[in-house]
Amino acid sequence: MTNSVFEAQWDVIIVGSGAGGGVVAAELANQGARVLVIERGAWIPPDEIDQDELAMIARLYRDGGAQTNTDADMFVLQGSCVGGSTVLTNAVCFRMPEDVRRRFEDYGWRLTSEELSACSAYVEEAMHVCELDPRLHNPASHRMAEGMRALGLTPGRFDKAFDRCIGCGYCNVGCGFGRKRDSSTVWIPRALEAGCELRPRTEALRFVHRAGHVDGLVCKDLESGLNFTLRAKRYVLACGALHTPELLLRSGLGGRHVGKRTSFNAGAIVFAEYDEVVDGFDGDQMCVHYFGDGYAIEQIQNPPMSFALTMPGWFDEHHAAMLRYRHRVAAGVLVPTRPVGRVFRGLGSKLLTRWFDHPNLAFQLPTEDIESFRRGFEMIARIFLASGARVVVPPLATYTEIRSENDLGLIAERLHTQRDLVGFGSSHPQGGACMGDDPSRDVVAPNYRVYDTNCVHVCDASLFPESVRVNPMISIMAVAKHAASIIGSLVDRNQASAVHVC
Ligand SMILES: Cc1cc2nc3c(=O)[nH]c(=O)nc-3n(C[C@H](O)[C@H](O)[C@H](O)COP(=O)(O)OP(=O)(O)OC[C@H]3O[C@@H](n4cnc5c(N)ncnc54)[C@H](O)[C@@H]3O)c2cc1C
Numbered sequence: 001m002t003n004s005v006f007e008a009q010w011d012v013i014i015v016g017s018g019a020g021g022g023v024v025a026a027e028l029a030n031q032g033a034r035v036l037v038i039e040r041g042a043w044i045p046p047d048e049i050d051q052d053e054l055a056m057i058a059r060l061y062r063d064g065g066a067q068t069n070t071d072a073d074m075f076v077l078q079g080s081c082v083g084g085s086t087v088l089t090n091a092v093c094f095r096m097p098e099d100v101r102r103r104f105e106d107y108g109w110r111l112t113s114e115e116l117s118a119c120s121a122y123v124e125e126a127m128h129v130c131e132l133d134p135r136l137h138n139p140a141s142h143r144m145a146e147g148m149r150a151l152g153l154t155p156g157r158f159d160k161a162f163d164r165c166i167g168c169g170y171c172n173v174g175c176g177f178g179r180k181r182d183s184s185t186v187w188i189p190r191a192l193e194a195g196c197e198l199r200p201r202t203e204a205l206r207f208v209h210r211a212g213h214v215d216g217l218v219c220k221d222l223e224s225g226l227n228f229t230l231r232a233k234r235y236v237l238a239c240g241a242l243h244t245p246e247l248l249l250r251s252g253l254g255g256r257h258v259g260k261r262t263s264f265n266a267g268a269i270v271f272a273e274y275d276e277v278v279d280g281f282d283g284d285q286m287c288v289h290y291f292g293d294g295y296a297i298e299q300i301q302n303p304p305m306s307f308a309l310t311m312p313g314w315f316d317e318h319h320a321a322m323l324r325y326r327h328r329v330a331a332g333v334l335v336p337t338r339p340v341g342r343v344f345r346g347l348g349s350k351l352l353t354r355w356f357d358h359p360n361l362a363f364q365l366p367t368e369d370i371e372s373f374r375r376g377f378e379m380i381a382r383i384f385l386a387s388g389a390r391v392v393v394p395p396l397a398t399y400t401e402i403r404s405e406n407d408l409g410l411i412a413e414r415l416h417t418q419r420d421l422v423g424f425g426s427s428h429p430q431g432g433a434c435m436g437d438d439p440s441r442d443v444v445a446p447n448y449r450v451y452d453t454n455c456v457h458v459c460d461a462s463l464f465p466e467s468v469r470v471n472p473m474i475s476i477m478a479v480a481k482h483a484a485s486i487i488g489s490l491v492d493r494n495q496a497s498a499v500h501v502c
């Protein structure tokens with residue numbers, strides 16, 4: 001291998017360009033720090049995005065959308081592109097609930113209610129967050145709202161990070177119209193304007209260090225296959241939950257709690273069919289929601305491929321149901337799980353370090369979370385029936401049709417473990433490098449520094465000691481804004497730094 005060496009001066013290297021990495025990059029660059037962002041995925045601008053679900057999922061998602069837990073009964077969706085998972089969102093925006101912030105304070109987080117409000121307002125303004133225009137609501141959402149009202153519930157509307165959205169309904173494969181606000185359209189451009197450098201298609205492999213004193217970050221250029229080492233004064237890991245813990249594990253950093261306390265907003269989709277044509281796909285995918293006891297119901301009207309992938313039923317039954325696509329509607333039940341997941345390096349990963357770059361994830365829903373799913377499925381079935389649905393199909397491995405309230409008991413009868421679910425997964429992994437004030441329990445100190453290192457920080461969803469309960473993007477961005485002010489104050493701009501390619 002040819003060795004080439006070049007020198008550059010960076011104050012901070014940020015790994016990952018999603019919700020956490022994008023905000024920290026923009027903020028630190030605007031504070032005058034010399035910043036480099038390295039990102040595993042490619043930069044895929046709107047003019048390269050179309051509505052071919054298969055092709056776009058393969059390009060934009062980690063492992064082409066096929067990332068699962070070790071039992072292979074749960075998928076975990078994450079982005080692998082400049083902008084990270086934010087490129088794939090439905091742009092749903094919720095602030096971190098105050099009771100969640102207080103729970104995090106119990107772990108030692110130093111984020112006051114006032115600071116969180118100010119940081120949330122700041123990121124919301126940049127992301128153009130406002131209520132979804134009712135003209136973009138899809139026809140299925142009107143049915144769901146009717147059903148909720150019939151049961152005396154109030155349908156919640158979503159705030160979204162859109163910019164003149166036309167409601168095409170393909171948000172989960174990126175926005176080919178450039179109308180979604182995400183890290184690749186908001187924070188990374190701000191960072192670049194302020195002088196930050198970006199290196200896409202570059203993967204961080206591991207830190208070189210002596211007892212936590214970091215001497216460089218070994219990276220791989222995914223185009224050429226060449227490895228090289230980068231050096232900076234400080235490093236910020238923003239690879240997302242699963243991959244930030246994995247990088248720490250690979251590097252032998254973070255102590256014995258790395259990878260532990262992984263949590264999710266995990267979900268599965270309930271389908272319903274009406275006699276008449278609904279054309280639920282005709283508008284934005286997610287327009288109505290409802291928060292219940294231990295669960296949230298969020299409408300999700302997917303385009304055909306994703307619709308088919310998550311819909312229960314096999315072979316002819318499944319085929320016949322897909323032919324009724326124009327009559328079918330769907331809604332997800334999301335449960336903020338307990339933090340019982342664990343990211344670890346399996347034997348394959350340890351023995352075949354050069355070829356395996358995948359974290360292993362152990363996760364099974366605890367009984368309490370299964371109960372939340374049962375309650376959520378029953379509630380959405382009631383909502384659909386109240387709005388005139390002919391049949392409701394919950395996501396159970398034993399194919400189940402609910403045609404009246406009398407059938408609701410089937411849900412509890414057939415749902416006992418995660419294995420009993422179909423299309424079960426999460427787009428909101430959290431935890432694994434949890435922040436708190438107890439080094440014997442936590443991985444990251446309240447100043448965002450990994451306890452057993454001198455200069456490695458974490459700033460992404462893996463900091464959360466418990467599930468944040470709502471769709472997490474705005475919470476992560478607000479925390480990243482807070483983190484940037486602390487990390488920025490630690491950067492000594494007079495100290496030299498260098499990069500070596502070798
Ligand atoms: C399909 C989908 C829909 C969603 N919808 C919503 C929504 O509507 N509202 C909401 O609030 N949230 C939503 N989310 C969740 C939200 O996008 C994520 O919670 C958030 O983006 C996570 O931020 P993060 O910084 O932790 O990680 P990410 O945004 O995932 O960024 C991590 C980045 O690090 C890169 N990376 C990983 N490992 C390495 C490495 N070793 N070297 C270099 N780079 C690396 C990845 O490629 C990725 O770009 C959705 C997620 C998905 C997948």
Ligand code: SF4
Nearest residue numbers: 165166168169171175
């Ligand atoms: S619904 Fe709006 S934001 Fe989403 S992909 Fe279509 S135009 Fe873009």
